[in-house]
Amino acid sequence: MVLLFAGAAGCATTNGGNDARDPAEGFNRNMHAFNEAFDEAIGKPVATGYRNVVPGPVRTWVRNFFANIADLWIGANNLLQGKPLDAVTDWARFGFNTTLGLFGINDIASEMGIEKHDEDFGQTLGRWGAGDGAYLVWPLLGSSTVRDTIGLVPDFYFDPVPQHRPTGVRWAMIVLRATSKRADLLDASRILEEAALDKYVFQRDAYLQRRRSLIHDGNPPRAGRPQPRAEETIEPAPRASLAAPAVSPHALEAAIRLLEEPAQPHPGSVVGSGG
Amino acid sequence: MLARLLRPATAVAALAFLGAAQAQMEAPDALVKNVTLEVVAIIQKDIKDGDRRKIIALIEDKVLPHFNFNAMTASAVGRNWDKASPEQRSRLTDEFRTLVVRTYASSLAAYSGQKFDFRPLRAKPTDTDVTVNVRVLQSGAQPVQIDYDMEKRANGWKVWDVRVAGISLVVNYRTEFDNLVREGGVDGLIKALQAKNKSLERPGAAAPAPGVKK
Numbered sequence: 001m002v003l004l005f006a007g008a009a010g011c012a013t014t015n016g017g018n019d020a021r022d023p024a025e026g027f028n029r030n031m032h033a034f035n036e037a038f039d040e041a042i043g044k045p046v047a048t049g050y051r052n053v054v055p056g057p058v059r060t061w062v063r064n065f066f067a068n069i070a071d072l073w074i075g076a077n078n079l080l081q082g083k084p085l086d087a088v089t090d091w092a093r094f095g096f097n098t099t100l101g102l103f104g105i106n107d108i109a110s111e112m113g114i115e116k117h118d119e120d121f122g123q124t125l126g127r128w129g130a131g132d133g134a135y136l137v138w139p140l141l142g143s144s145t146v147r148d149t150i151g152l153v154p155d156f157y158f159d160p161v162p163q164h165r166p167t168g169v170r171w172a173m174i175v176l177r178a179t180s181k182r183a184d185l186l187d188a189s190r191i192l193e194e195a196a197l198d199k200y201v202f203q204r205d206a207y208l209q210r211r212r213s214l215i216h217d218g219n220p221p222r223a224g225r226p227q228p229r230a231e232e233t234i235e236p237a238p239r240a241s242l243a244a245p246a247v248s249p250h251a252l253e254a255a256i257r258l259l260e261e262p263a264q265p266h267p268g269s270v271v272g273s274g275g
Numbered sequence: 276m277l278a279r280l281l282r283p284a285t286a287v288a289a290l291a292f293l294g295a296a297q298a299q300m301e302a303p304d305a306l307v308k309n310v311t312l313e314v315v316a317i318i319q320k321d322i323k324d325g326d327r328r329k330i331i332a333l334i335e336d337k338v339l340p341h342f343n344f345n346a347m348t349a350s351a352v353g354r355n356w357d358k359a360s361p362e363q364r365s366r367l368t369d370e371f372r373t374l375v376v377r378t379y380a381s382s383l384a385a386y387s388g389q390k391f392d393f394r395p396l397r398a399k400p401t402d403t404d405v406t407v408n409v410r411v412l413q414s415g416a417q418p419v420q421i422d423y424d425m426e427k428r429a430n431g432w433k434v435w436d437v438r439v440a441g442i443s444l445v446v447n448y449r450t451e452f453d454n455l456v457r458e459g460g461v462d463g464l465i466k467a468l469q470a471k472n473k474s475l476e477r478p479g480a481a482a483p484a485p486g487v488k489k
Contacts, residue, residue, distance in 0.1 A: 018457075019450065063415040064414060107414045107415045110412070116418075117417060184416075187382075187385035190381065191378055194377060194378055195378040196451070197455065197467055197468070197471055201451050201454065202448075205446070205449075205451075209442045209447065212441065213438075213442070218420050218441060220441065
């Protein structure tokens with residue numbers, strides 16, 4: 001299975017689009033456009049209304065309630081990823097928050113210093129060695145990859161909300177959770193809108209970077225940067241540092257070298273060395 | 276006579292200069308902490324209305340001196356940096372800086388009192404290239420990790436990349452910039468950046484979405 005993913009990532013052809021990670025760019029852009037239209041028409045207005053009408057503390061209760069339910073499956077994924085201590089932490093969070101935190105509406109575990117984790121089965125597959133596979137955009141669900149799409153199946157299966165009965169309550173909970181999540185992202189999506197020149201590309205690259213970081217719990221092995229040369233550190237302070245002085249040739253060289261050899265490990269790197 | 280008078284003056288000047296240099300060469304983690312806390316305190320105290328102009332001025336004043344925008348732009352533009360003339364490079368740097376400052380201002384405007392966790396620096400005193408790690412704590416969610424990649428320069432530690440939740444600012448612009456250069460050359464990229472910055476100047480464009488209460 002792992003090989004299959006690696007193959008999917010490796011054989012990606014560059015027809016039409018120009019990114020090897022995104023062979024289905026035509027389809028994905030259509031899905032992205034659909035999602036944008038849906039968000040403009042329904043997602044954003046509903047989330048904005050929710051944020052304006054429901055007081056902040058109540059929104060925090062809602063967020064915490066669903067986050068607490070999720071901690072059980074997050075713990076299971078940590079166990080599957082060979083991190084039993086993290087798994088115990090997640091289940092301890094669930095225990096404290098469900099009891100002392102009143103059915104999870106108060107995240108007292110975080111206040112006690114028991115931090116929340118972010119795990120799902122796509123990350124577990126990544127931890128087991130599965131590559132991203134092709135980038136994919138699904139209607140309503142948004143950015144994904146072949147690996148993360150496969151991960152969604154157990155994620156959905158072990159999610160208590162869609163299993164809930166009666167179905168009326170189930171749908172109310174699904175909508176409330178989606179609204180709460182979208183409301184939490186209102187600021188972020190506005191910033192994304194402002195920052196991106198091509199929103200599709202910006203969002204795709206951000207998703208792929210984010211997933212890579214999550215799979216490695218915030219410390220992915222990363223392309224290093226050559227150490228600055230000695231003479232660089234003793235050069236006189238540029239006087240007009242605010243007036244955009246010409247970039248030093250060394251920094252430039254370093255930047256280019258970094259681009260040409262993205263996978264080169266960096267001996268002096270702090271991140272990822274674990275030290 | 277004159278020389279004797281001047282000597283102490285020079286000594287005092289040299290000492291003052293040394294003192295200034297020493298103060299500038301604050302440890303990178305201390306620098307990030309002090310600047311973050313100072314900026315956030317000013318925003319909470321004096322810029323409650325989220326006034327975009329004031330926040331941008333604050334960033335230009337307090338934050339930008341600690342960024343190496345030339346290195347950031349060179350890295351974001353990537354291999355096409357070679358093709359750019361010195362004049363194009365300086366325009367690219369200017370436009371990219373404007374865009375990043377705007378985005379930064381939006382992030383700060385969205386700040387609503389979250390607590391920070393400033394992580395101890397894991398680096399040797401001799402290191403000249405470090406990553407300073409800050410986490411923003413929030414209820415019901417994993418803390419958001421912010422990494423500042425910093426390099427020691429003669430005039431202090433300078434940031435050359437920021438990673439928010441594992442997303443590198445520089446890396447995230449690389450594909451976009453590459454596509455734009457392929458379509459319209461370096462000038463095409465400069466034009467696209469200018470157009471983007473202009474669109475953000477429109478009244479309301481950079482303000483919170485209509486109807487959103489702060």
